Amino acid sequence: DARVTQTPRHKVTEMGQEVTMRCQPILGHNTVFWYRQTMMQGLELLAYFRNRAPLDDSGMPKDRFSAEMPDATLATLKIQPSEPRDSAVYFCASGLAPGNGAFFGQGTRLTVV
Amino acid sequence: AQSVSQHNHHVILSEAASLELGCNYSYGGTVNLFWYVQYPGQHLQLLLKYFSGDPLVKGIKGFEAEFIKSKFSFNLRKPSVQWSDTAEYFCAVSPSGSARQLTFGSGTQLTVLP
Numbered sequence: 318d319a320r321v322t323q324t325p326r327h328k329v330t331e332m333g334q335e336v337t338m339r340c341q342p343i344l345g346h347n348t349v350f351w352y353r354q355t356m357m358q359g360l361e362l363l364a365y366f367r368n369r370a371p372l373d374d375s376g377m378p379k380d381r382f383s384a385e386m387p388d389a390t391l392a393t394l395k396i397q398p399s400e401p402r403d404s405a406v407y408f409c410a411s412g413l414a415p416g417n418g419a420f421f422g423q424g425t426r427l428t429v430v
Numbered sequence: 431a432q433s434v435s436q437h438n439h440h441v442i443l444s445e446a447a448s449l450e451l452g453c454n455y456s457y458g459g460t461v462n463l464f465w466y467v468q469y470p471g472q473h474l475q476l477l478l479k480y481f482s483g484d485p486l487v488k489g490i491k492g493f494e495a496e497f498i499k500s501k502f503s504f505n506l507r508k509p510s511v512q513w514s515d516t517a518e519y520f521c522a523v524s525p526s527g528s529a530r531q532l533t534f535g536s537g538t539q540l541t542v543l544p
Contacts, residue, residue: 350474352474362474410474421534
């Protein structure tokens with residue numbers, strides 16, 4: 318069955334290291350979202366793409382975060398350098414715009430020590 | 431591992447009708463519970479959340495939800511829906527006490543007819 322696939326599921330890294338998270342959206346979906354989930358902030362939208370073009374990345378700290386879609390089957394979220402406050406679960410979701418909702422991946426749990 | 435079930439995949443209501451969307455979860459420990467809404471073409475937004483205390487929680491836009499521990503349920507309600515409530519609604523659960531992974535239900539598409 319179709320699903321959004323995120324890798325890795327878990328990542329532990331040291332402060333200052335580069336982290337890359339990957340997402341494979343559902344085939345045919347033209348909208349991809351990146352969310353960050355923390356207990357204090359809940360779910361925050363970091364960025365989203367439509368037809369591979371970034372539409373909104375205002376929720377993302379620009380100095381260290383970057384999001385790209387090299388092709389329609391891959392979205393990446395990179396943090397460089399990582400900091401302990403980046404520890405969170407990062408969700409990718411994909412959907413068909415407009416109005417069809419989004420299917421979420423299982424998330425990448427990032428711990429920066 | 432926790433899981434979340436939303437039994438209603440698509441709900442169609444007329445304006446002013448009352449709404450109740452079901453959410454059941456399975457997990458052996460204490461949990462935090464959330465309802466998110468995604469309006470057409472937009473990203474997910476938090477409607478309300480339950481961490482502890484009063485099991486009846488009120489959220490934005492007139493929504494409320496009741497946590498019934500014995501039934502492992504966290505149903506979303508609104509006394510009178512509006513056309514602007516047309517959206518997809520996601521229930522989510524995470525174990526209490528630490529920043530752990532959210533598990534989402536599959537979502538319920540609500541269509542409100544004018």
